[in-house]
Amino acid sequence: MTDVLELYHAGLTTCSKKSRHCLKEKGLPYKSHFVSLGKFEHHDPAYLKLNPNGLVPTLVHNGTAIVESGVINEYLDEVFPDKPLRPTDPVARARMRVFCKMADEYALPATRIPTWTRTKQAQLKEMSQADFDKAVAETPLVDHRLKLQALKRDGFSKKEFEEAYGRMDYVFDRCEAALAAGPWLAGDMYTLADIAILPYIFAFREVRPELMPSHPKTADWFARAMARPATKATYEPSEETRPAA
Amino acid sequence: MTDVLELYHAGLTTCSKKSRHCLKEKGLPYKSHFVSLGKFEHHDPAYLKLNPNGLVPTLVHNGTAIVESGVINEYLDEVFPDKPLRPTDPVARARMRVFCKMADEYALPATRIPTWTRTKQAQLKEMSQADFDKAVAETPLVDHRLKLQALKRDGFSKKEFEEAYGRMDYVFDRCEAALAAGPWLAGDMYTLADIAILPYIFAFREVRPELMPSHPKTADWFARAMARPATKATYEPSEETRPAA
Numbered sequence A, B: 001m002t003d004v005l006e007l008y009h010a011g012l013t014t015c016s017k018k019s020r021h022c023l024k025e026k027g028l029p030y031k032s033h034f035v036s037l038g039k040f041e042h043h044d045p046a047y048l049k050l051n052p053n054g055l056v057p058t059l060v061h062n063g064t065a066i067v068e069s070g071v072i073n074e075y076l077d078e079v080f081p082d083k084p085l086r087p088t089d090p091v092a093r094a095r096m097r098v099f100c101k102m103a104d105e106y107a108l109p110a111t112r113i114p115t116w117t118r119t120k121q122a123q124l125k126e127m128s129q130a131d132f133d134k135a136v137a138e139t140p141l142v143d144h145r146l147k148l149q150a151l152k153r154d155g156f157s158k159k160e161f162e163e164a165y166g167r168m169d170y171v172f173d174r175c176e177a178a179l180a181a182g183p184w185l186a187g188d189m190y191t192l193a194d195i196a197i198l199p200y201i202f203a204f205r206e207v208r209p210e211l212m213p214s215h216p217k218t219a220d221w222f223a224r225a226m227a228r229p230a231t232k233a234t235y236e237p238s239e240e241t242r243p244a245a
Helices: A014-025 A045-050 A069-079 A090-119 A121-126 A129-137 A143-155 A159-179 A192-207 A218-228 A229-235 B016-023 B044-050 B069-079 B089-120 B121-126 B129-137 B144-153 B159-180 B192-209 B216-226 B230-236
Strands: A005-009 A030-033 A058-061 A064-067 B005-009 B031-032 B058-061 B064-067
Touching: A005 A014, A014 A069, A014 A090, A014 A192, A014 A229, A045 A058, A045 B089, A058 A069, A064 A069, A064 B089, A069 A090, A069 A192, A069 B089, A090 A121, A090 A143, A090 A159, A090 A192, A090 B064, A090 B069, A090 B089, A121 A143, A129 A143, A143 B159, A159 A192, A159 A218, A159 B144, A192 A218, A218 A229, B005 B016, B016 B069, B016 B089, B016 B192, B016 B230, B044 B058, B058 B069, B064 B069, B069 B089, B069 B192, B089 B121, B089 B144, B089 B159, B089 B192, B121 B144, B129 B144, B159 B192, B159 B216, B216 B230
Parallel strands: A005 A030, B005 B031
Antiparallel strands: A005 A058, A058 A064, B005 B058, B058 B064
């Protein structure tokens, strides 16, 4: 049987980049389905059948949906063991997973505060109350519903920005400490940890440009990771990330 | 070489139960080190060398520290493959990991709002400002620092409770949906998913007793999971969870 891989994604958003990057790094061909968050296509009933959380990305492998970018990436590396992206040594693998967890639990919520303010707030403020209420009602996750409401009203609080900025410091500091051993976050091997953290360092350096020069090992790692062909193919705008209307 | 396993944990707290439970379910003997959160022993410099986040639990395996309960449990199942707690089928394993992620990312933050209010607020309010400021300064994670400050001041906000309660609904709903296939969260096999979600259903049912009767498959799963000998040994108070002073 020929494997058929399909990825539903939102192009250059952080979690979508994680799974697109993993697929490209492993050289796995896939059918790309762009999901427009601005048009709320992630709330379409057909999409919610694949991903009841209304989040991107979703992998569909021979008809079976796999959700959550971190879970998708470990799944891909298990099912397609060529060009491995996980260390075989269990200690290095645990170290890799700590960074993957940090990306999802610690970095992603920190990214949303400035990014949603920049990319979503104007649109939400311009929406009619009826359209906005419909979008909120169709949002499966309570934390996302509350974030949309905060953005429409006053924006995120000072405390939410303080926490987001503190989390950015934390992620940079942890990368810098790990890269003292290096050359990659989990040690000798380029792994899912590098793929998971990269979109956040990419985003944080725009919000907090001072963090890069104060973390020179992380800056060097970032330059090396960004120079890889699979990274370029993932991070540069393309037909896949900005499909024709 | 004989394996030496040591677990630093806080007894009956949610993440500590997760790793104690995994060790007991696999029948792995370990040396137990109780870390008193009330005495801020998780801020001791010696402990912070093992776990720079100042969180429990930490596994030490032949001298190497592994942090994060979810990472610890996958590590244990990889290094000690007897009595496996992960499915071999990659789709079932992905389903397991979605629940493990849900436990860490979605359930744990929801638990902290009512639990910290109940277990920590009185102590924090009674602390002198100098002792409190020292405890906050020694807390490695910014989100924990902000939570401690909120508790000392006014307690958590209405919005924080609303989000926590919404997350509890979500976790119950996702369990109920998965258990329609059952009998366990990832399918036929009792896995790390059941171990990861159990302490949260255990905690949520105390805060939201109405959720159990409205989720009968989850209630049945809970009764079956709680009846297992390893669960009883983990969840019942013992010398390990309440060491003599």
